[in-house]
Structure formats: structure tokens, C-alpha cells
Amino acid sequence: MRRPSLWLLALALVAGGSACKSSEEAAAQAKLNEVNQAMADGRAALAAGAYEKAADHFKQAASVAPRDPQPYLGLAEAYAQQGNDAAAVLSLKQAEDLAPRGADPAIRKQRALLLRRMGMVGQSIAVWVELRDSGQLSDAETLALARLQAHSGDVESAYRTLERVQQKKPDDPGAKVVEAEILLVAGEEMLAAKLMDRLLAEHPDLASARLLRARYFLNSGYPDLAWTDLSALRAGDLGQPEAIELKARVLNQLKRYDEAVAAIKQLVDARPRDPELLAQLAETMLNAGKPDEARALVDKALGLKPKFAGALYVRARALEEQGELKQAAEAYQAALKSNPGFGPALSRIWRIHQHRGDKGEAMGALERLFFMGEASADEKISLAELYAESRTNLDRAGRLVDEALRRTPDDTRLKELRASIAKLPGGSRSPGVIIMKRGR
Numbered sequence: 001m002r003r004p005s006l007w008l009l010a011l012a013l014v015a016g017g018s019a020c021k022s023s024e025e026a027a028a029q030a031k032l033n034e035v036n037q038a039m040a041d042g043r044a045a046l047a048a049g050a051y052e053k054a055a056d057h058f059k060q061a062a063s064v065a066p067r068d069p070q071p072y073l074g075l076a077e078a079y080a081q082q083g084n085d086a087a088a089v090l091s092l093k094q095a096e097d098l099a100p101r102g103a104d105p106a107i108r109k110q111r112a113l114l115l116r117r118m119g120m121v122g123q124s125i126a127v128w129v130e131l132r133d134s135g136q137l138s139d140a141e142t143l144a145l146a147r148l149q150a151h152s153g154d155v156e157s158a159y160r161t162l163e164r165v166q167q168k169k170p171d172d173p174g175a176k177v178v179e180a181e182i183l184l185v186a187g188e189e190m191l192a193a194k195l196m197d198r199l200l201a202e203h204p205d206l207a208s209a210r211l212l213r214a215r216y217f218l219n220s221g222y223p224d225l226a227w228t229d230l231s232a233l234r235a236g237d238l239g240q241p242e243a244i245e246l247k248a249r250v251l252n253q254l255k256r257y258d259e260a261v262a263a264i265k266q267l268v269d270a271r272p273r274d275p276e277l278l279a280q281l282a283e284t285m286l287n288a289g290k291p292d293e294a295r296a297l298v299d300k301a302l303g304l305k306p307k308f309a310g311a312l313y314v315r316a317r318a319l320e321e322q323g324e325l326k327q328a329a330e331a332y333q334a335a336l337k338s339n340p341g342f343g344p345a346l347s348r349i350w351r352i353h354q355h356r357g358d359k360g361e362a363m364g365a366l367e368r369l370f371f372m373g374e375a376s377a378d379e380k381i382s383l384a385e386l387y388a389e390s391r392t393n394l395d396r397a398g399r400l401v402d403e404a405l406r407r408t409p410d411d412t413r414l415k416e417l418r419a420s421i422a423k424l425p426g427g428s429r430s431p432g433v434i435i436m437k438r439g440r
Contacts, residue, residue: 035065042074046081049273049304054078069098073110080118083307083338088118105136119340121152132161139165143178150182151341153371158182173199177208184216184373187399190406192216207237214246219376223253241276248280257288275301279310283317291318309339317348325352343374350379359386377404381414388421397421 042057055078061071076091092111099107108127115124128145131137137145142165150158159182165175176199183192196216199209214229227250230243237243244267251260264281271277282297294314301311316331332349335342350365366383369375375383380400387397401418408414 031064035061035068035071038064039070039074042071042078046074046078049081049275051078051081051305055082067098069095069107072098073107073114077114077117080114081305083305085118088114105131105134108136109141116148119338121148121341125149125152132164139169139172140174143174146178147181150185151372153185153367155182155186158185173203173206174208177206177212180209181212181373185371187396187403189216189403204232205234207233207240207243210237211242211246214250215373218246218250218253219374221377223250226250227254244277245280248284252284252287255287257284260284261288273304275305275308276310278304279308279314282311282314286314286318286321291321294318307334307338309335309342309345312338313342313345313348316345320348320352325355328352341368341372343369343372346372347374347376347379350382354382359389362386363390377407380404381417384421385417388417388424391424394421394424 038057038061042054042061045051045054045057055075058071058075058078062068062075065071072091072095076088076095079085079088079091092114095107095111099111108131112124112127112131115121115127125145125148128137128141128148132142132145142161146158146161146165149155149161162175162178162182165172166179169175176195180192180195180199183189183195193213193216196209196213199206200213203209210229210233214226217223217226217229226246230238230247230250233243238247244264248260248264251257251263261281261284264277264284268274268277268281278297278301282294282301285291285297286294295318298311298314298318301308305311312331312335316328316335319331320328329349329352332345332352335345336349339345346365346369350362350369353359353362353365363383363386366375366379366386369379370383381404384397384400387393398418398421401414401421405411405414405418
């Protein structure tokens with residue numbers, strides 16, 4: 001038998017090695033395709049509100065790629081949307097373990113966003129600050145961090161973060177909007193109002209400034225002025241979630257319920273599985289005196305997103321209107337457990353606390369509203385009164401009353417409150433120093 005030549009043996013070995021390599025590459029590609037498809041299916045299910053299906057898809061992706069943090073981040077979001085915070089936190093921890101500190105910042109940003117959605121604002125801020133200090137945030141993300149710090153009550157840190165953008169771009173309109181928002185949280189309403197007015201005179205199509213001023217007008221008791229600002233938004237900006245939510249609130253405040261129902265229904269028809277829109281429509285139905293329709297919409301929203309704060313809030317309001325204060329308080333607490341920063345629930349529950357004589361709880365809820373920029377003019381004065389009664393935060397109490405007196409200088413109640421604050425130890429000092437004034 002003839003022996004094969006060395007050349008033929010070498011050719012055979014190369015061919016065999018190539019075949020093995022090609023087979024490995026094909027297997028790796030198939031694995032990658034499976035992970036990508038599972039992730040895409042999971043994201044699609046999330047968008048459709050099918051959170052259980054989304055979790056199944058992300059679990060499939062994690063089983064194929066157990067060292068990839070992305071499936072665990074998706075799984076955490078699916079669990080958070082279901083209201084399963086414990087499982088969401090566990091999935092986040094798995095993602096963190098797989099994504100070391102020096103990994104792609106996009107993963108850490110995703111984690112920070114999810115922490116915020118879960119109501120873990122302090123932890124979210126800590127992640128954003130680390131990213132900021134390592135130079136991994138865009139200007140837009142830096143401004144978002146400044147807003148988040150301000151609404152958590154840390155005004156000084158918010159200003160320091162804002163300065164990072166304003167030092168590079170002193171006249172940046174987006175940064176000026178954030179500055180105005182921080183001023184509102186700091187209790188400097190008049191300065192904030194002047195800054196918003198100037199911004200909109202110079203940039204009438206600046207949607208962020210228009211929305212901020214509309215919200216300010218609404219919270220100050222001027223829904224007609226808020227409506228004027230909203231009406232000036234371009235069609236594309238008016239379709240954004242924040243604008244939709246604000247438009248519904250303004251129309252409800254103006255008691256134009258039929259218009260509010262029509263506006264929200266149009267959106268619900270286009271997105272029938274959107275729990276936020278369903279909850280807004282439920283609240284409008286409740287305002288319009290249609291509690292049965294409101295309850296049906298609440299049930300539908302909670303079926304799509306269990307423990308959804310907006311839907312739980314509407315349920316609580318219905319209970320409160322029936323005089324069931326105990327059950328209403330529990331429902332408001334459930335809404336706030338789901339979303340600690342849900343302003344409408346805070347705005348209702350502090351009144352229940354005060355009615356019961358729980359002034360500390362009432363003050364805590366009002367403080368959160370204030371720092372979030374959601375407190376109405378009357379709520380700011382109620383907060384100042386509670387500060388005066390408890391002899392705490394007297395500087396802030398004085399600033400709140402002073403701002404109100406600038407609007408209504410002859411208000412007897414405000415004059416008496418300011419005088420009583422001035423008599424208290426530490427309450428006679430002038431309003432707080434403006435931390436940053438340049439550029440106005």
C-alpha cells in the first residue's frame with residue numbers, strides 16, 4: 001500500500017483544523033444570535049407591557065450567556081415593572097458582579113436609570129456621581145444628575161454639578177433651564193421666574209423651559225397660564241410623556257374634563273396597553289364623576305403593571321372620596337412604596353396625616369413635594385407653618401413665606417406667620433444666600 005505524501009498529510013491536517021475552526025465559529029455565531037434574539041424579544045415584551053414574558057426571554061439570554069451582564073439588567077427591569085423589587089435588586093447585583101468598575105459605562109448608566117425607576121434615588125445618584133467624576137457623562141447626563149440632586153434635596157451638590165456644564169457653556173439654554181429648576185427647589189421663586197421668562201423670550205421654542213414654567217404656573221395656582229404655555233409647544237413636544245401628563249393635570253384643574261378625556265383617549269387608542277395613560281384616563285374619569293369607569297381602568301392598568309403608582313393613586317383617591325380614610329391612606333402608601341417620588345400621592349397623603357394629627361408625617365411628605373418642585377403655593381405655606389410649629393428649618397420657612405408675600409403683600413395670614421417665625425430663635429435672619437447668580 002502506498003503511503004500518502006507529506007504534502008497530502010499536511011493538507012489534510014490543515015483542512016481538518018479549518019473544519020474544526022469553522023465549526024466553532026458557527027457554534028459561537030449561533031449562540032450570539034440566540035442571545036441577541038432573546039434580548040430583542042425581551043425588550044419588545046417590556047415595551048408591550050408583557051413583563052412576565054420579558055423576564056422569560058431575559059432568563060433565556062442569561063442561560064446562554066451567563067457571563068454577560070445585559071440579560072440581568074433586562075431581567076431586573078422586568079421584575080421592577082412587575083413590582084418584584086427584591087428580585088430586581090438581586091438581578092442588579094448579578095449584573096454588577098459581572099460588570100467590573102472599569103467596564104463599559106453604558107452598563108452602569110443603565111443600572112443608575114433602573115435604580116431611579118425603582119425609587120432607590122440615593123443609590124442612583126451615587127452611581128451617576130462616580131460616572132461624572134470619571135468623566136463618563138455627557139453634558140445632558142450631567143444636567144440630569146443636577147436635577148436629580150436638586151429634587152432629592154441636595155441643592156448645593158446640584159449647583160456644583162451644574163457648574164461643570166456652565167463653566168464650559170455659560171449661556172447654554174438647557175443648563176439655564178436646570179438652573180431655574182434648582183432655584184425653584186431652593187425656594188428662590190422670583191429669581192427662577194425671571195430666568196424662565198428671559199429664556200422663553202430668547203428661545204420661545206425651548207420645550208424644557210416651556211414645560212418647567214407651565215408646571216410652575218400650575219403648582220402656583222394659575223392653570224390658565226400653564227395652559228397658555230402648553231398651547232405654545234410644538235406638536236412633537238406636546239406628544240412627549242411629560243407634556244401629556246402635565247396637559248391632563250391642567251385640563252383637570254380647569255375642570256375641562258371632556259377635553260381631558262378626549263385628549264387622553266386619543267393616546268390610549270394608539271397605545272391601549274400603556275398603564276400610565278390608562279391611569280391618567282382613570283383619574284380624569286374620577287374627576288368627571290364616573291367612578292365605575294375609573295375603577296375599570298385602574299384594574300386594567302394594574303393588570304398590565306402590578307403595583308403601578310399611578311393606578312394605586314387613583315384607587316386611593318376613590319376611597320378617600322368615599323370617606324374611607326384608613327383604606328385611602330394605605331393605598332396612598334402602597335403607591336409611594338412603588339414610587340417614593342410620586343407627587344400626586346404625596347399631595348393627598350400629607351392632608352390625611354395632618355387630619356389625624358401626625359404632623360411629623362405630614363411635614364415629611366410636604367418636604368418631599370417641595371424638593372421635587374411639585375408643592376403648590378398653599379402647600380409651601382402649610383410646610384412653613386409646620387416648620388414654625390416644630391421650630392425646625394426656620395430659614396427655609398422664612399424664605400417660603402417671603403416668596404409668598406412678594407406675590408400677595410397684604411395677606412394677613414402670611415404677615416402673621418412671618419412675624420411668628422421672626423420671634424423664634426434663629427427665625428429672624430434674612431432669606432438664604434443665592435448660591436449662584438451669574439448669567440441672569
